Amino acid sequence: MRDVLARLAELQAGDLPVHGGRTLAYVYDSGLPEVDRIGREAVAAYAGSNGLDPTSFPSLLAMENDLVGFACDLLDAPDSAVGSVTSGGTESVLLAVQGARDSRPDVESPSMVVPSTVHAAFHKAAHYFGVSARVVPVGADFRADVAATAAGVDDSTVLVVGSAPSYAHGVVDDIPSLAALAAARGIRCHVDACIGGWVLPYAGRLGRSVPSWSFAVDGVTSISVDTHKYAYAPKGTSLLLHRSPELRRPQFFASADWPGYTMLNATMQSTKSGGPLAGAWAVVQHLGHEGYESLAAQVFEAVDRIAAGLPAGLHVVVPPDSTLLALATDGTSDAFTVCDEMRGRGWYVQPQMSYAGAAPTIHLSVSAATLACVDDLLADLGGSVEAAREAGPASVDEGVAAFIAALDPSALTDADFDGLLAASGLLADPSAGPTVGLVLPPRMAPVNAMLDLASPALREALLIAFLDRLQRPARG
Ligand SMILES: Cc1ncc(COP(=O)(O)O)c(C=O)c1O
Numbered sequence: 001m002r003d004v005l006a007r008l009a010e011l012q013a014g015d016l017p018v019h020g021g022r023t024l025a026y027v028y029d030s031g032l033p034e035v036d037r038i039g040r041e042a043v044a045a046y047a048g049s050n051g052l053d054p055t056s057f058p059s060l061l062a063m064e065n066d067l068v069g070f071a072c073d074l075l076d077a078p079d080s081a082v083g084s085v086t087s088g089g090t091e092s093v094l095l096a097v098q099g100a101r102d103s104r105p106d107v108e109s110p111s112m113v114v115p116s117t118v119h120a121a122f123h124k125a126a127h128y129f130g131v132s133a134r135v136v137p138v139g140a141d142f143r144a145d146v147a148a149t150a151a152g153v154d155d156s157t158v159l160v161v162g163s164a165p166s167y168a169h170g171v172v173d174d175i176p177s178l179a180a181l182a183a184a185r186g187i188r189c190h191v192d193a194c195i196g197g198w199v200l201p202y203a204g205r206l207g208r209s210v211p212s213w214s215f216a217v218d219g220v221t222s223i224s225v226d227t228h229k230y231a232y233a234p235k236g237t238s239l240l241l242h243r244s245p246e247l248r249r250p251q252f253f254a255s256a257d258w259p260g261y262t263m264l265n266a267t268m269q270s271t272k273s274g275g276p277l278a279g280a281w282a283v284v285q286h287l288g289h290e291g292y293e294s295l296a297a298q299v300f301e302a303v304d305r306i307a308a309g310l311p312a313g314l315h316v317v318v319p320p321d322s323t324l325l326a327l328a329t330d331g332t333s334d335a336f337t338v339c340d341e342m343r344g345r346g347w348y349v350q351p352q353m354s355y356a357g358a359a360p361t362i363h364l365s366v367s368a369a370t371l372a373c374v375d376d377l378l379a380d381l382g383g384s385v386e387a388a389r390e391a392g393p394a395s396v397d398e399g400v401a402a403f404i405a406a407l408d409p410s411a412l413t414d415a416d417f418d419g420l421l422a423a424s425g426l427l428a429d430p431s432a433g434p435t436v437g438l439v440l441p442p443r444m445a446p447v448n449a450m451l452d453l454a455s456p457a458l459r460e461a462l463l464i465a466f467l468d469r470l471q472r473p474a475r476g
Helices: 002-012 033-045 058-074 089-102 121-129 146-152 175-184 200-205 245-251 275-308 335-344 368-391 398-406 414-424 445-453 456-470
Strands: 082-086 111-115 132-136 157-163 188-192 222-225 238-242 253-255 263-265 314-316 324-329 350-352 361-365
Touching: 033 275, 058 082, 058 238, 058 275, 082 089, 082 245, 089 121, 089 157, 089 188, 089 222, 089 238, 089 245, 111 121, 111 146, 121 132, 132 146, 146 175, 157 175, 175 188, 200 275, 238 245, 275 324, 275 368, 324 335, 335 350, 335 361, 335 368, 335 445, 398 445, 414 445, 414 456, 445 456
Parallel strands: 111 132, 111 157, 157 188, 188 222
Antiparallel strands: 082 238, 222 238, 253 263, 314 324, 324 361, 350 361
8 A cells, every 4th residue: 555655656756746846837825734634634535425415424515505604794795695515616607608598598599708818717617508698809908898899799698707816927917897798788707706706805905906896786687606716625626506496497407207316416517526616725724814815814915015016127017906917028038938948947927928919028927935036036036037148039940930821720530630630749759659758848838839839729729639649547
């Protein structure tokens, strides 16, 4: 048994670190070892419990109601509000869209109006549920264009969406205006606060200026907020809150039309581990409002110091409303190369491709734990910008660029994908066949530069082909 766990540790050593505040995407680190311990022990204690049936595992129901109650306090929810624990932000978003669609069976071809900065989970929901996404541009401040949203609404609209904040730029949309225009037409308005919902309320309590976005805003009908982000809970939970039980009703699913137990679910999963819920409950109970306020003070101090102390050649694309920063270079260095240089210095910062004519950016999701290493972060950003300037931009061979420009993603064959993956450096040895040989090159800038030339549709197709080749069975 020790061998297996030792092998597990060995495997995990190749992953991004989840502690230390140097991984600035994917993970959220409180920097408090006891928070991690409590979360881990609660997950382990409930790993085998089944959230399928709250009457058989009543402790899970009690923890869910506690967690939703805590979130209701946080998000200014009225007494009528209800909520469910889901597996993550994407599931919360999927259910918000599914619920909106199914609340309007009279609408034959439902649509939702979303800002272009909305999380990709809404496009997934559109794809899964046949709700067409009407994407409206954002203004120069990267916030949803309210007039364009109003213009996008018609009789087919079942949902209007805003973010608090958006992932890519970290700014909060004008929720009062979006909610008002939705309410005026009797349309649901969902606020995607997956990444900001647990930290913005504490920012307000700390006296920072925060735009209104919660249930305090009339017309907001549902909010998604992830506990596995800024509640610093173990991975695997998010909350979807509705202003009233009637609004949540279409989310429920029951089927008695088979010979087994009546399947009765509030969310997408049926059998689900009690572990993530117990982990989130334990961490939230342990930290409480006081703990979160103190962590928020730390994370915002880190954000302010990063934004104010950026090295020459880097700037924030827009002043952040929350804990996320989008950084752009001044053009003398290449953002993708800066990300590689940071990786070499022991950091993970996330490259964001160019979009709608805007240059690529560097995303930072700042954690409370990052505060302790802000000076190192700024120094290493400075060194990375310098090194990237010296290295020059990652270039794409002209022939490859022309080839990419001419490609039609819908007409590509598997052989084309193998060729493209090989050319991009993502497929180490295409002759070895599709089941082996995939490696990430040590420097991703040339790959990112190539992907950046591709249209979103081609990038999607290429990365799906890549994932398909990654997910092949490892056999004997
Ligand atoms: C605003 C927003 N919505 C939805 C999601 C999706 O959350 P998850 O990755 O937990 O599915 C994210 C993830 O970062 C997010 O930032």
